[in-house]
Amino acid sequence: MTTADDIFDQSTDNIQRLGLREIPFTASPIDLQTDTLRRIFTGRERELRQVFNLFQSRERRRILVSGHIGIGKSAFMLEVLSVLRRKLPEMLTTYISLPANLDLATTALIAVAREMAHDAWAQRQLYQMGIPTPKPLKERSSEISGSLGIGGKIGEKDLPITAPQYPTVSLDTLLERAQKQYSRGVLVAIDDLDKRNPAVVRQLMHDAQGMLKGRAWFMLTSHPMGMMGDLLTTERGLFDLQLPLHELDQSTTYKMLINYLSSARIDNDCTDPDDPRCVLPFEEDAARRFCEVSLGKPRLFNRLGHIVLSTAADLGVDTITSAVLEQGLRAAKPSLEQQAALNFQTQKVRALLEQRGTLSDETITLEDLEQLGFSSFSDILPLLEKLASADLAHQLNQADVTAFAPIPLPSADEETADEI
Numbered sequence: 001m002t003t004a005d006d007i008f009d010q011s012t013d014n015i016q017r018l019g020l021r022e023i024p025f026t027a028s029p030i031d032l033q034t035d036t037l038r039r040i041f042t043g044r045e046r047e048l049r050q051v052f053n054l055f056q057s058r059e060r061r062r063i064l065v066s067g068h069i070g071i072g073k074s075a076f077m078l079e080v081l082s083v084l085r086r087k088l089p090e091m092l093t094t095y096i097s098l099p100a101n102l103d104l105a106t107t108a109l110i111a112v113a114r115e116m117a118h119d120a121w122a123q124r125q126l127y128q129m130g131i132p133t134p135k136p137l138k139e140r141s142s143e144i145s146g147s148l149g150i151g152g153k154i155g156e157k158d159l160p161i162t163a164p165q166y167p168t169v170s171l172d173t174l175l176e177r178a179q180k181q182y183s184r185g186v187l188v189a190i191d192d193l194d195k196r197n198p199a200v201v202r203q204l205m206h207d208a209q210g211m212l213k214g215r216a217w218f219m220l221t222s223h224p225m226g227m228m229g230d231l232l233t234t235e236r237g238l239f240d241l242q243l244p245l246h247e248l249d250q251s252t253t254y255k256m257l258i259n260y261l262s263s264a265r266i267d268n269d270c271t272d273p274d275d276p277r278c279v280l281p282f283e284e285d286a287a288r289r290f291c292e293v294s295l296g297k298p299r300l301f302n303r304l305g306h307i308v309l310s311t312a313a314d315l316g317v318d319t320i321t322s323a324v325l326e327q328g329l330r331a332a333k334p335s336l337e338q339q340a341a342l343n344f345q346t347q348k349v350r351a352l353l354e355q356r357g358t359l360s361d362e363t364i365t366l367e368d369l370e371q372l373g374f375s376s377f378s379d380i381l382p383l384l385e386k387l388a389s390a391d392l393a394h395q396l397n398q399a400d401v402t403a404f405a406p407i408p409l410p411s412a413d414e415e416t417a418d419e420i
Ligand SMILES: Nc1ncnc2c1ncn2[C@@H]1O[C@H](COP(=O)(O)OP(=O)(O)O)[C@@H](O)[C@H]1O
Pocket: 026, 028, 029, 030, 031, 032, 040, 041, 042, 043, 044, 067, 068, 069, 070, 071, 072, 073, 074, 075, 076, 256, 298, 299, 302
């Protein structure tokens, strides 16, 4: 009889048969510890250079990292922070994921106060907000953000937070205290603004002008520029550097695959792109095709990588040939669909998109709209964006028109001629 223990052992064996200690791809969003991040973080050199150039000057700056969900904003921010922590110890770097229903100044206050465990005034601010301090909070945040040790999310049980009456003033006082210890000042990194509605984010930024012009350096992650509407032109000067993150190109995506795989391979850590062993257990052709379907989108790349490796492990193979890859990719669509949990109307939009190949204001017909029960393309835009955020569609980079296409994955019932 096969016991659950046996199944566990088989599962371990199957991954090892592929020459891997573990599956390096993460299906859920960011789960990065410094060492892992350093090994797998790939590309973005131009953007890193732009950010680090600012840190060569003492004048404090505000940086906005923008882009679609899954493009790599959080990873980029964490990579920047981990470098700054090593290179600029005289700067206090803080990180926080924007908590629900809080303004930016209160959020920044929490982020900074948490890092000032030895400052009684800072701890009192946290205490007055109803945030347990300092040890229990430290322990919890280190569980979440791993060895980065820079606080992650605030747990449900810490809420509701009693926001201070004048958060910008409190923050300013706190920053003044911090600057006495940190000669290069304080960096406040606020992540996950992209998880909120763009209109809410616009309002939050508008309300935070005073804070943004205050004493600290700021780094925020947010929606793509277009979705932020006119905020960034009307509030000119709010940010010194706006960094839109786009899809990685094919050769960078290939390097990313090399980095992920070599971080988990048992007895070969080859990273030379000219040596075909660098993408094992993928065969070279399969590795290239995998990068193509990932479209240079890091989250899609991770999701597909996870599914493909699991499929290969279940098949008990030791190499990912093109045929094994196709089988893995066929499993991807239903898996992404399941995670997306689409409502009926979004499913209808998706069916139309699959049928047409692309959809835009210019290609959609009145008949299509009628069938969907909408009167204009802009009504279905939010649904297309929902599909894109679930990795079931992607927005094409076209100059003037907003157009969407399906992710080019094979259907579950598509047969390939190849034998596995
Ligand atoms: N440049 C990169 N190199 C390696 N992995 C990356 C890179 N950018 C993102 N990732 C990974 O891709 C996934 C999605 O990235 P994330 O930063 O969460 O996107 P976003 O914050 O824009 O939604 C994460 O698992 C992340 O670790």
